[in-house]
Amino acid sequence: MRKSIFIILAAILIVAPPVSGEEAAEPAAMNPTEEQDNLFAARKWHGGPYFLAGIGPSETVSITNKIATWSYAGCHLFLNLGYWAFDAFGIELGGFINYSYFEDLTVYDYTGLLPVIFGMNKITGIDTHLWDSSFYLSTIVRLPFVNRTDLFNPILRILVGYGISVYWIKHIPASVALQLSTAGYSAKLYWLNLLPDAGWSRRDRFQSDGPVFGFSIGNIFNAFNGREVWYLQLTVLAKMYREVIAVKDGLVLPTKIANFDNIHNNHIVQLHLTAGIRFF
Amino acid sequence: MNRILAITILLSVLLPGAVWSMEPQAGQAAVQTREAAPDNQAAAAENGKGKRTAYRHVVRHDIGVGERFLNLGIVYIGQWAYYLIVQRDTIMEVGSFKNWYTNMYQPHFDLDSYFYNIVMHSLAGMSYYLFYRSRGYSKLGAFLWGFVSQLLFEFTIETITEKPSFQDLFQTPMLGTLLGITIEYISNALLGTNCKAAHVLGYILNPFALLPFSSYEVISSPRVTTTGVGYSFAIRF
Numbered sequence: 001m002r003k004s005i006f007i008i009l010a011a012i013l014i015v016a017p018p019v020s021g022e023e024a025a026e027p028a029a030m031n032p033t034e035e036q037d038n039l040f041a042a043r044k045w046h047g048g049p050y051f052l053a054g055i056g057p058s059e060t061v062s063i064t065n066k067i068a069t070w071s072y073a074g075c076h077l078f079l080n081l082g083y084w085a086f087d088a089f090g091i092e093l094g095g096f097i098n099y100s101y102f103e104d105l106t107v108y109d110y111t112g113l114l115p116v117i118f119g120m121n122k123i124t125g126i127d128t129h130l131w132d133s134s135f136y137l138s139t140i141v142r143l144p145f146v147n148r149t150d151l152f153n154p155i156l157r158i159l160v161g162y163g164i165s166v167y168w169i170k171h172i173p174a175s176v177a178l179q180l181s182t183a184g185y186s187a188k189l190y191w192l193n194l195l196p197d198a199g200w201s202r203r204d205r206f207q208s209d210g211p212v213f214g215f216s217i218g219n220i221f222n223a224f225n226g227r228e229v230w231y232l233q234l235t236v237l238a239k240m241y242r243e244v245i246a247v248k249d250g251l252v253l254p255t256k257i258a259n260f261d262n263i264h265n266n267h268i269v270q271l272h273l274t275a276g277i278r279f280f
Numbered sequence: 281m282n283r284i285l286a287i288t289i290l291l292s293v294l295l296p297g298a299v300w301s302m303e304p305q306a307g308q309a310a311v312q313t314r315e316a317a318p319d320n321q322a323a324a325a326e327n328g329k330g331k332r333t334a335y336r337h338v339v340r341h342d343i344g345v346g347e348r349f350l351n352l353g354i355v356y357i358g359q360w361a362y363y364l365i366v367q368r369d370t371i372m373e374v375g376s377f378k379n380w381y382t383n384m385y386q387p388h389f390d391l392d393s394y395f396y397n398i399v400m401h402s403l404a405g406m407s408y409y410l411f412y413r414s415r416g417y418s419k420l421g422a423f424l425w426g427f428v429s430q431l432l433f434e435f436t437i438e439t440i441t442e443k444p445s446f447q448d449l450f451q452t453p454m455l456g457t458l459l460g461i462t463i464e465y466i467s468n469a470l471l472g473t474n475c476k477a478a479h480v481l482g483y484i485l486n487p488f489a490l491l492p493f494s495s496y497e498v499i500s501s502p503r504v505t506t507t508g509v510g511y512s513f514a515i516r517f
Contacts, residue, residue, distance in 0.1 A: 040465045079454040254391040280419040
């Protein structure tokens with residue numbers, strides 16, 4: 001309890017001083033265009049705090065010991081709060097919120113007991129939704145040894161954090177359901193081998209979590225003139241899952257019904273192409 | 281004189297937030313000058329149409345520490361009220377005083393659905409952001425105080441039924457700010473038009489603009505014409 005109170009008080013003390021005097025939070029010297037606060041997007045790159053957001057397509061590759069599966073389609077939202085210092089680098093807190101759709105996902109070795117030969121012990125045709133969030137701390141730097149202009153201002157971001165992935169099975173063919181039933185499948189659960197038994201609803205899901213590593217390369221436009229700052233970036237994320245949790249949906253509070261080791265060594269690699277603007 | 285009074289009354293009805301916020305405040309004149317639009321309300325009032333030409337947020341530089349904590353308290357009371365009303369059944373089912381003080385120091389990654397984590401918390405974060413903006417905070421200030429509000433909610437309110445969530449702590453202020461900036465921009469654009477239906481929609485999108493002493497207003501501005509240079513402003517009683 002004391003720890004929580006300490007966290008809250010610390011946050012208030014951190015927040016209160018700069019916003020008690022707006023000049024401290026957004027020094028005029030660092031904000032050559034002070035009227036930018038009334039604009040939708042910030043103009044010209046300047047020091048101090050900044051907030052970036054963007055959207056774009058994404059591609060997710062699910063990799064296990066047995067198979068790599070590419071998502072059919074995906075998109076993401078990028079959020080980033082940072083502090084740019086000394087006109088050289090930034091320290092950031094951010095996240096990617098991603099949706100991907102897997103069509104005809106193939107799951108090998110669903111029993112975990114039988115060998116995978118001649119197409120046996122394999123399930124195909126499972127359409128799956130994937131929602132995942134990656135939260136990270138990062139540092140961003142301008143690429144050195146380049147002549148920066150308004151149209152060419154490349155950056156590099158290195159990030160590390162933690163990610164949550166949630167899978168919903170959209171559709172399981174009747175033949176697969178029969179196969180499972182025949183096999184007496186009930187509790188042997190692996191990554192997506194976690195398949196529905198009695199009482200499984202469409203809102204129930206599987207959640208994996210684990211550390212995230214990645215990097216972004218991109219270009220910031222209009223950083224040096226008076227126009228709205230925007231950027232394009234390509235991000236590669238690797239998510240190293242530790243476990244799988246079976247989640248039973250509740251009205252407000254979901255419940256964990258089981259959790260399992262990531263014995264198939266399932267990981268995810270994601271590519272995000274992001275276009276966005278600087279909001280402040 | 282009657283004409284000006286009539287226009288003032290009309291604008292007072294249409295712009296309750298603006299009426300209150302036009303009360304003299306220290307340091308605001310300079311802000312208004314700096315954020316001036318090329319056209320202005322007073323000029324529009326001259327032709328009797330009550331035309332709005334720019335509806336913007338004004339950052340207040342004179343918000344004291346006491347007022348900031350008062351605003352935080354208002355949000356906190358609102359959070360308690362919302363929580364007790366909306367999650368009444370859940371509180372009755374699984375809530376307890378023991379949960380309230382034991383869950384505080386057990387933050388974790390929650391198992392909630394994306395409807396709650398993305399949609400509901402974004403709307404909550406947007407509400408925090410727009411409220412603080414209406415009180416005159418900068419974008420950064422609104423974000424930071426929204427984060428503090430979310431921190432208080434997660435650690436001192438919602439613990440009755442569940443542990444604090446890292447996803448909520450991140451996504452609520454971040455997504456809320458993103459949504460809030462967008463909604464505020466759209467709302468201000470609508471309120472800057474000359475269409476009553478657009479005004480209604482603008483206030484629906486950002487109802488905090490209706491609060492007394494709101495920092496949203498039709499701004500006055502300097503005037504530069506071919507015949508001279510001056511400054512137009514409105515005085516309301």
